[in-house]
Amino acid sequence: MNRNVLCVDTDQRIDAVADTIDADDSLTALRATSVAEATATLDDAPVVCVVTAYDLDDGTGLDVVAAVREQLPQTPTVLFTDRRPDEIDTESFGETIVEYLNRDLPDADDRLQFITNDVIDHSAQVSFLAPEDEDERLDALARYEVESLPITESFERLTDLIAEHFDAAVSFIGLIERDEENLLACHGGDWDSVTREETICTHSMLQEDVMVVEDIRADGRFSENELLENLGIRSYAGANMTTPDGHVIGQVCLLDYEVRSYDDEERARLQQFAETAMEILELRQSLRDAQAGGTAVGPDAADTAEVER
Incomplete structure (x- = not known):
């Protein structure tokens, strides 16, 4: 069964991120280069994880997180960015499962594969939604x-x-x-x-x-x-x-x-x-x-x- 991972980044960076995901035999990368394209993909294809940059041409990674929360609230998201955590409004994440990874780390590609697999497995094992009442x-x-x-x-x-x-x-x-x-x-x-x-x-x-x-x-x-x-x-x-x-x-x-x-x-x-x-x-x-x-x-x-x- 395919573990489709939606990769969201700019035109200049999307191939590098998607290739990193595809290098793991258990993962298949889907590409999007804008918030709008990412939102449409969430509607059209089965996705078990989202890896998104912070800076996008038509918005930010927080907009992608909001789309995930609205359409697939149990789907984990990895924020893969060179922005520092103190530059990101983490309160906007709500209940969506979000991991942060600094893409400037020397072993960022290996870490991205590991974290992606880990959050997929973790969300599948322990997560379910409960009503407010x-x-x-x-x-x-x-x-x-x-x-x-x-x-x-x-x-x-x-x-x-x-x-x-x-x-x-x-x-x-x-x-x-x-x-x-x-x-x-x-x-x-x-x-x-x-x-x-x-x-x-x-x-x-x-x-x-x-x-x-x-x-x-x-x-x-x-x-x-x-x-x-x-x-x-x-x-x-x-x-x-x-x-x-x-x-x-x-x-x-x-x-x-x-x-x-x-x-x-x-x-x-x-x-x-x-x-x-x-x-x-x-x-x-x-x-x-x-x-x-x-x-x-x-x-x-x-x-x-x-x-x-």
């Missing part, structure tokens, strides 16, 4: 006594229906815990859990609308994901399961072994399935709470959330 979201999730709720059969029927409706290889319902996604039902796969670093859902949950990745190998956020590569997964679609008080606690997802897209109607339908899964979970919990409090509840109350075929 992560603590409150986990508290909301904890209120559902999932392990003791009789929801498995209902969710298995629902994932069967979802896979059939979309003609998808895999459909699953997962709740996103602190460090992993717990799969409550999975049609087409024998998976119980996936780490937050490995699951696309940790990205999907940050979006208000259904998230679709038409080609995982062409998306820099996931092209280095060994789990997805080993399973042969090529496309993804995920919709949020949102609690009544607005916290995203899980996802209803589709996976396929081929590149595919989803139109607006299909995305809306997947969101409806996610709302149905959330309704089932809510009703099961309400039934349990009512029984614990001694309130009589009809036996079919928890099965009223249905989706027509």
